[in-house]
Amino acid sequence: MPHTIALIGGTGPEGRGLAIRLALAGHTVTIGSRDAARGASVAAELAHTLAGRAHGALAGDANEGAVAAAEIVIVTVPYDGHRATLEALRSALAGKIVIDAAVPMRFERGPRPVDVPEGSATEEAAAILTASRVIGAFHNLSAEVLLDPDAPVDADVLVTGGDAEAKQIVIALANEIAGVRGVDAGPLRFSRFVEQITILLVGINGRYRAHSGVRIVGLDH
């Protein structure tokens, strides 16, 4: 069943990459941006990338408008805008499934974690968005891979959260991206571990000149 999905901060590499893959999976995707025209311009660019392929609708809008029309919202803002962005959208996000994909990371001679008082970006989102169904997911997929519709995605999406029904919807959403498997990675308090895997992957990408991802093995034993 196709969803209407908004990406907050959807103009960055991770947001654009997820938009491509979710549109290819048949969903209606809105690229949210602080600037509606910028959102629309990125959506047009992504539609051009997908020309000739079957895909769901791609549009752009201001974050507020994108969120208002969506059932599911994915947060792909850089971490330094995370708290302020969510506080501003708090009432618009009430009642919706909010998937936090932000990684609290900064660069100073290599990637480093940013301390978050709540423990993780996802727990911070849950603390702000008390009327939303906050789930952590989509932290560990390579933006470079997602952005190239010909590149096979071969990776798991680790999903954390306390709302069991919302979590199953997000796992199913991940499974709809070709080559991706959603894995229930535990409660909200495990979100930090998943977010910080991205720091490991960014380091590995530099060291191995790769676009790496992660798979959990042994689930079929």
Next chain:
Amino acid sequence: MPHTIALIGGTGPEGRGLAIRLALAGHTVTIGSRDAARGASVAAELAHTLAGRAHGALAGDANEGAVAAAEIVIVTVPYDGHRATLEALRSALAGKIVIDAAVPMRFERGPRPVDVPEGSATEEAAAILTASRVIGAFHNLSAEVLLDPDAPVDADVLVTGGDAEAKQIVIALANEIAGVRGVDAGPLRFSRFVEQITILLVGINGRYRAHSGVRIVGLDH
């Protein structure tokens, strides 16, 4: 080139499992224990498990004796004994490669991290063992899988540390275990992220009734 390897706290499931796989790779392995007789008894039991297969020598000893004879030492003590065990062996471990595989984890309605002032068990080891070459590795392999010599191991070992030569030796050691690949996962300060993946895997094992591990994908792009 076969190494002489001691496992400190080698009588637990992870220590015994690694002993089996390292002996199968042809290394000389000593199971260290606080009690030399207990180490010898576990070594005899593991040799019995490996009867009929080619393997390196397996013996047991007190931790001190096991360490004295070894070039490479792997620390597989439960985290609550980590600091005291390493402080007691500080001079015996001087000059040696010490691979820390301990995971700071406790159980209270599920697995949880234990806060380590130094950031991770491996950094704690490095702070205590200033004359050793401390590397983090072997945190994420399933003990249940390692313990069954017929079970294929299909997982990566994420290796952290600041001593580039020692790190390469540990990556090579991981690669010698059938089905395992060693991956350079970055500097010592990334050790926490690797250790905490084990908490995710323990949770996943419960949820999926699995013996899970982790693979980094995309390294061959």
